[in-house]
Structures are given as structure tokens and as C-alpha cells.
Amino acid sequence: DGGITQSPKYLFRKEGQNVTLSCEQNLNHDAMYWYRQDPGQGLRLIYYSQIVNDFQKGDIAEGYSVSREKKESFPLTVTSAQKNPTAFYLCASSTGQGAHGYTFGSGTRLTVV
């Protein structure tokens, strides 16, 4: 079955370290997205990519970086410049058609220790 896979499910980071969150999809979707969710809060868009080798900043891109070298993969790096990285991170993908919505992964919970 097609889907979108995030790994790992839980991730611990020491202060000052960069960490990379994985997101892979086999839905043949062109667009992929990264969101951050804080406890009891809604979704905030970090980065998105509508096509391979191209991506755009979302609302809270500072302290994060991404790459889109393959259609299937959209990894997110949380850099040491992100001062408050503890959060739940969600990856999503979609076609370019508005009626189809997004398919979400199961999320990665990042904790700074």
C-alpha cells in the first residue's frame, strides 16, 4: 500500500547538535510539506516543495533546512540555530490538485535533552 513514512518516531537531541528527520513517500506525489506542532497547538508550516530540486520557506523556516533531491524524499534538518526545537514534526505530501488534500505521516517527536 502507498503511504508516507516518517522516521524515527522519537528523537532526542543534545543542545548544539543538528538532527535530520526523514520523510519518504511512495504515492508519486509531486508536493511535500513539513509542519511543526507544539502541545495543544495547531500546525505551522516550516518548508514545502512542489517539485524536485525546488523548495520554499513556510511561516517558521528559521533554524531549519531541507533538500528535495528525489521525488520520494524530503528530509528536514533541525539545526543548532533553532532555539526551541522540542516539538512534534509532521510531514505531508499531495498531488497538485486541490480536491485531493494532503496525506500525512505519523510524525516524529523531537526532544532536546
Add this chain to the structure above:
Amino acid sequence: GDSVTQMEGPVTLSEEAFLTINCTYTATGYPSLFWYVQYPGEGLQLLLKATKADDKGSNKGFEATYRKETTSFHLEKGSVQVSDSAVYFCALRLNFGNEKLTFGTGTRLTIIP
């Protein structure tokens, strides 16, 4: 710009009660409308959608009708269960132009036995 306004939460109901979660929207074009559900510690799952005016989306006993005249997409269920406890997000996406999903802030629903 586009926006989605959801009923403020949290909402607490007894099992078998009737549920309504209000959602209204503003859109610069012609949108599709979605309800997503997020269970604790998980990603978002598409619950139902409607792609044009007067369409009714339904799934798992939940329903919502696309009302263009009132720009609304209220979520309803006739008899809720404890397993319906989750966070519910209303969202819109324009049908043309490969636009992003616009989310509401989410409504936390708790069902007590």
C-alpha cells in the same frame, strides 16, 4: 487571503451525545473543504471532504455539508463514542493553482463515558 475559523475548544461531551464542531471559511477562489482528525501521538488522517457547493462528505458516522451561502462546513455526528476523542482540524484548498492547504486551529474533543 484564505482563512479557516473553527469553534474554540476544548469540547467535552458525554457518550452518545450529538456533536457539532463549527467551521467557517473565507477563500479568494473556489475551494475544496476537508476535515482531518488527529488521535493522540499520531499524524492527521483525512476524515471527510467535499469538493463543491452542497456536497456532503461522510465517514465513520461523521458528516459535513459544503454551504457556499454561509461559507461553512460544520462537522456533525449523531452519537459520539469515547473512541472519537481526538483533535479535529477543518481545512480548505483552492481547486486550481496547486495552492497549499489552509488549516483551522483545531478543536480538541473529549468524550466521557
